Amino acid sequence: MNKVFAILWKDILSELRAKEIAASVLFFAILVIVVFSFAFDPEDDTIGLVAPGVLWVAFTFAGVLGLNRMFAMEKEKGCLEGLMLCPVDRDIIYWGKMAGSFIFMIIVEVVVTPIFLVLFDLPLFMPELALIAVLATVGFVSVGTLFSALATNTRAKDVLLPILFFPIVIPVIICAVKASEVAFDGKPFGDMLSWLGIMGAFDVIFLVVSSLVFEFVIEE
Amino acid sequence: MNQTNSLKYNLLLGLSFVLIMASLALVFLYAPTEKEMGEIQRIFYFHVPLGWIAFLAFFVVFVSSILYLRNRDSKWDTLAHSSAEIGVIFTTLVLITGPIWAKPVWGSWWEWEARLTSSLVLWLTYLAYLLVRSYAREESRGARFAAVMGIVGFINVPIVYLSVRLWRTQHPPHLVDTLEGSMLLTLLIGVAAFTFLYVLLAYHRTTLMNQARKVRILRQTLDEREE
Numbered sequence: 511m512n513k514v515f516a517i518l519w520k521d522i523l524s525e526l527r528a529k530e531i532a533a534s535v536l537f538f539a540i541l542v543i544v545v546f547s548f549a550f551d552p553e554d555d556t557i558g559l560v561a562p563g564v565l566w567v568a569f570t571f572a573g574v575l576g577l578n579r580m581f582a583m584e585k586e587k588g589c590l591e592g593l594m595l596c597p598v599d600r601d602i603i604y605w606g607k608m609a610g611s612f613i614f615m616i617i618v619e620v621v622v623t624p625i626f627l628v629l630f631d632l633p634l635f636m637p638e639l640a641l642i643a644v645l646a647t648v649g650f651v652s653v654g655t656l657f658s659a660l661a662t663n664t665r666a667k668d669v670l671l672p673i674l675f676f677p678i679v680i681p682v683i684i685c686a687v688k689a690s691e692v693a694f695d696g697k698p699f700g701d702m703l704s705w706l707g708i709m710g711a712f713d714v715i716f717l718v719v720s721s722l723v724f725e726f727v728i729e730e
Numbered sequence: 731m732n733q734t735n736s737l738k739y740n741l742l743l744g745l746s747f748v749l750i751m752a753s754l755a756l757v758f759l760y761a762p763t764e765k766e767m768g769e770i771q772r773i774f775y776f777h778v779p780l781g782w783i784a785f786l787a788f789f790v791v792f793v794s795s796i797l798y799l800r801n802r803d804s805k806w807d808t809l810a811h812s813s814a815e816i817g818v819i820f821t822t823l824v825l826i827t828g829p830i831w832a833k834p835v836w837g838s839w840w841e842w843e844a845r846l847t848s849s850l851v852l853w854l855t856y857l858a859y860l861l862v863r864s865y866a867r868e869e870s871r872g873a874r875f876a877a878v879m880g881i882v883g884f885i886n887v888p889i890v891y892l893s894v895r896l897w898r899t900q901h902p903p904h905l906v907d908t909l910e911g912s913m914l915l916t917l918l919i920g921v922a923a924f925t926f927l928y929v930l931l932a933y934h935r936t937t938l939m940n941q942a943r944k945v946r947i948l949r950q951t952l953d954e955r956e957e
Contacts, residue, residue, distance in 0.1 A: 653882065656878070656882070660862070660875050660878060660879075663866075663867070663871065663875075664862070664865040664866050664867065664875070665865050665866070665867060666865045669865075670861070670862065670865050673858045673861055674858050674862065674879060676854075677851055677854040677855040677858055677883070677886075678855065678882060678883065678886050680851050680890055680893075681886070681889045681890050681892075681893040681894075684893045684894065684897055685893055688896075688897065704896060705893075705896070708889065708892055708893050708896070711889065712889050715885060715889070716882070716885075719881065719882060719885055720882070723799070723878045723881060723882070726799055726874050726877070726878055727874070727875065727878055729874070
């Protein structure tokens with residue numbers, strides 16, 4: 511656990527100093543929301559249909575961008591070799607990097623969601639949304655960290671991550687959009703339970719599977 | 731190819747040929763025309779077996795990916811690779827035959843429904859599987875990466891299915907138990923025919939890949955000698 515925290519702390523420190531990922535990902539997420547608002551031209555009666563989709567498309571795209579950087583930065587400075595030389599199991603590296611991506615994505619979501627709610631004129635206080643966001647984000651980073659590590663070791667690292675990532679996270683996107691729809695419509699919490707359940711199952715399954723196969727992805 | 735292998739191969743080839751011919755005859759001559767849908771229903775005898783065998787192919791990818799990561803024996807990787815290629819082709823055919831049937835029956839080419847959407851996601855997943863390989867810097871690394879995708883992709887299938895089913899459902903339910911005798915027979919022969927076709931294609935593809943690998947190694951040693 512300490513080792514996981516050490517890797518996480520390293521990522522937080524380097525991000526605090528370089529401010530490389532969070533700011534650009536944040537800006538990108540806001541841009542996606544704005545661009546999609548123009549594309550869909552939401553009126554009062556269609557806003558409920560469009561809003562959940564726009565929010566999760568923004569987070570998915572922004573997430574890919576951030577996940578790409580998570581291992582690209584290790585690769586560029588030759589840090590990945592250093593990490594791999596550490597006397598820790600490979601799955602410790604996975605948990606550390608995963609936790610880092612999770613925190614970055616959550617920070618982005620915490621900043622972007624209120625802006626989104628204002629732009630789409632939705633109620634600002636929605637505690638359910640936090641739960642949806644946590645479950646969906648764990649799902650994203652669980653497979654995202656695995657594929658990010660995989661993609662940096664290939665010739666087409668920027669293209670490959672979305673190609674691998676999108677088909678696998680489709681269940682998370684569906685569930686997150688549907689659960690958010692329930693929240694935006696102000697329906698009772700019980701209506702979104704089955705969506706949250708599938709996301710929870712996805713999270714648990716892919717955290718386990720990804721940590722198990724991670725060693726095959728970064729091995730030289 | 732040695733004696734017993736070529737005998738087995740000829741047997742396999744012969745059986746596939748006979749079964750596919752039998753299946754064609756049954757589909758177009760024997761099976762009765764369905765009362766409500768009419769002739770178009772006959773595409774079902776290709777659509778369903780293709781779907782099942784594509785799924786079988788992806789299951790083979792899953793198992794051989796695990797075995798490859800465990801034993802690092804390239805024969806498992808070759809099997810996974812060729813099985814994925816066949817699976818993608820079969821899924822492509824499923825995605826083509828489905829809309830051809832759906833347009834006259836449902837009135838639309840495509841519906842965002844559980845099984846259709848799952849098949850589409852399956853198709854995308856295994857196209858990605860094939861792409862990973864071609865983007866890897868070395869062959870062994872590509873094999874490892876592909877194996878990871880083969881495992882993750884297959885585990886994802888039930889979750890995709892579950893979430894899309896909750897999302898929407900329109901596909902006709904499992905008809906198999908309500909199917910009339912002659913129709914069921916036609917379907918089963920179709921499944922057998924496509925199973926043999928799958929084995930035959932997988933056999934060809936693995937042999938070809940093994941030979942390609944041998945040629946590569948030979949060429950490398952030749953190049954080294956010339957230097």
